[in-house]
Amino acid sequence: MESLTLIRPVLVKAIVTDNYKKAAVKELQEAIQLIEADMQRLDFQEKRLVSELEKKSPQGIPAAKQRLDQERQRMAENRQKLIYRLKEVGQLTLGSEVVYGKMESPVEIKVGDDWRRVLGVEIVLQDGIITAIR
Structure with a gap:
């Protein structure tokens, strides 16, 4: 596999x-x-x-x-x-980030992938618009 x-x-x-x-x-x-x-x-x-x-x-x-x-x-x-x-x-405080919610997404992993990169995903919204995916 x-x-x-x-x-x-x-x-x-x-x-x-x-x-x-x-x-x-x-x-x-x-x-x-x-x-x-x-x-x-x-x-x-x-x-x-x-x-x-x-x-x-x-x-x-x-x-x-x-x-x-x-x-x-x-x-x-x-x-x-x-x-x-x-x-x-x-x-x-204006400009600070707050937790808005949690979701799930599929991800394909392979041998050699960085586990921290696979799990540490967040989406940042500003007034309902996605401003970052990190």
């Missing part, structure tokens, strides 16, 4: 610009709003579920409330994480 095709990780980085910061803030704010809307829906569902259970099966109320409380707690934690990330975005 003279060569082999592997799937390698590719790190995608973004250069912080005003446009990047604005887009990141907008995306995070929208995600926070979605969670808040979901939390309101959960409150409404809880009221409806409790009233139904009071009529049909009152002994099921504590278990149902516990499940809903766990879901509410999970949503609140996710909301807090997003708020923290929102603060982080505000502190980013």
Whole structure:
């Protein structure tokens, strides 16, 4: 066997610009709003579920409330994480590079290839445009 095709990780980085910061803030704010809307829906569902259970099966109320409380707690934690990330975005330095995501790509390797060159691939974006592949 003279060569082999592997799937390698590719790190995608973004250069912080005003446009990047604005887009990141907008995306995070929208995600926070979605969670808040979901939390309101959960409150409404809880009221409806409790009233139904009071009529049909009152002994099921504590278990149902516990499940809903766990879901509410999970949503609140996710909301807090997003708020923290929102603060982080505000502190980013223009021109710095941040991890934007990870992808995979195929690569053909042969005997004698430099392993560091095979694995150490990253793509750099600036305002959605690829500016470097290194």
